[in-house]
Amino acid sequence: MTTYAALLRGINVGGKKKLPMAELRQLMGGLGYGGVRTHLQSGQAVFTSGHGDEQSLAGELADAIEKRFGFSVDVIVRDHAYLAAVAAACPFPAAGLEAKQLHVTYFSAPVDAARFAEIDREAYLPEEFRLGERELYLYAPDGLGRSKLAEHLAKPRVNKGVIATTRNWNTVLKLVELTAE
Incomplete structure (x- = not known):
């Protein structure tokens, strides 16, 4: 399992693209991600996954957010090694x-x-x-x-x-x- 951070762009800013963190955690758990935690309200989530790569995980999460919440969100996923570097x-x-x-x-x-x-x-x-x-x-x-x-x-x-x-x-x-x- 690899630990990743998902960086969501432009959510919960100025009353637009409201995405409650509890619902984001639930959504990510439903995608099979483990250990899902969020940081602040501005679009950071940490999770583990044993499948996929950063790009495919970002696409999967962006698609799930659009289906669940009805708006598109740009997502970047990066692993611990990259973030530390x-x-x-x-x-x-x-x-x-x-x-x-x-x-x-x-x-x-x-x-x-x-x-x-x-x-x-x-x-x-x-x-x-x-x-x-x-x-x-x-x-x-x-x-x-x-x-x-x-x-x-x-x-x-x-x-x-x-x-x-x-x-x-x-x-x-x-x-x-x-x-x-």
């Missing part, structure tokens, strides 16, 4: 920053630097981002809500063809912890 590879001094200043955007597939080449990085300083393979690290000193760089990074042309969902540093670390158990 992302946390360990953080290019910013995470220990010295507030959680609201550091974020990770998880992508559904690998992304290359060419996708971000048109961004004038100097124009957004002191905000910065660094690209991994299937993740992007964002340093936003005034928080995500005030970040002009985050706003630019969220544009459809930048994320074309991939699902992208962002979590603050506390959630990044909590998902590593929860998937380690």
Whole structure:
């Protein structure tokens, strides 16, 4: 059995796409996932599965949510090893920053630097981002809500063809912890 985190994009935000966590846990248990737990109301679930891969599990969960709740939700599934590697590879001094200043955007597939080449990085300083393979690290000193760089990074042309969902540093670390158990 492998332990995974499911990252659901855009649920329970601003009164839209309401998805009660108790119902999500029940749905996931019905799919045969074990040890289902949720974290916060914003779309994180941890579970175990002995079948499938990250992509097929994400598709299965997204389909089940749409059938049960009547709306589509983008889902990314990642295993503990990946989540731990992302946390360990953080290019910013995470220990010295507030959680609201550091974020990770998880992508559904690998992304290359060419996708971000048109961004004038100097124009957004002191905000910065660094690209991994299937993740992007964002340093936003005034928080995500005030970040002009985050706003630019969220544009459809930048994320074309991939699902992208962002979590603050506390959630990044909590998902590593929860998937380690």
